[in-house]
Amino acid sequence: MPKLALDYQISEDIMVYTSVARGYKAGGFSYAVHDPDLAAFDPEISTALELGIKNELPELGLRINAAVFYTRVDEYQDRVQLDPMTGANYEDNAIALVPEYDFGLFLEYRNSWGLFARGEIPHMGSMYLDRTNKQKQNTYTLLNMKIGYEQENWDIYLAA
Numbered sequence: 001m002p003k004l005a006l007d008y009q010i011s012e013d014i015m016v017y018t019s020v021a022r023g024y025k026a027g028g029f030s031y032a033v034h035d036p037d038l039a040a041f042d043p044e045i046s047t048a049l050e051l052g053i054k055n056e057l058p059e060l061g062l063r064i065n066a067a068v069f070y071t072r073v074d075e076y077q078d079r080v081q082l083d084p085m086t087g088a089n090y091e092d093n094a095i096a097l098v099p100e101y102d103f104g105l106f107l108e109y110r111n112s113w114g115l116f117a118r119g120e121i122p123h124m125g126s127m128y129l130d131r132t133n134k135q136k137q138n139t140y141t142l143l144n145m146k147i148g149y150e151q152e153n154w155d156i157y158l159a160a
Contacts, residue, residue: 001024003020005017017050017054019049020050022045023048025043025044028041046072065105066105067103078131090133096128099126099127116150117147120142121141144159145159146160
């Protein structure tokens with residue numbers, strides 16, 4: 001499926017970018033369903049969007065990046081849409097373990113003496129943990145950090 005990506009260099013140190021991509025998974029017929037009316041399933045189509053900015057501040061040794069991601073999936077093909085034991089129908093439920101949205105902010109520092117530091121703040125939107133959509137993970141934000149010393153032939157880092 002196609003992907004379109006565009007970037008624009010606002011200045012020597014600032015670039016904005018965006019991309020949109022489509023994914024496809026063929027439809028078909030399930031061998032595990034005994035009712036012929038329920039055996040056919042449609043193709044799965046996904047659309048992924050990304051929007052970001054990259055900013056270099058060479059005089060300070062800094063790089064600042066930010067990105068936002070969004071994915072939509074239509075006609076998601078789960079192994080079980082209709083639970084044969086309970087009769088529960090999961091067809092319109094949210095996809096398990098896929099966040100509603102996510103974004104991140106990244107800050108990186110390097111100097112000519114070899115010192116390095118990086119901070120990342122990824123944020124994950126809420127998501128369901130199971131196909132029944134009964135267990136939900138709320139939104140959360142993390143802080144990842146990495147500091148170190150870099151040389152031409154070796155590096156040492158501490159990460160948390």
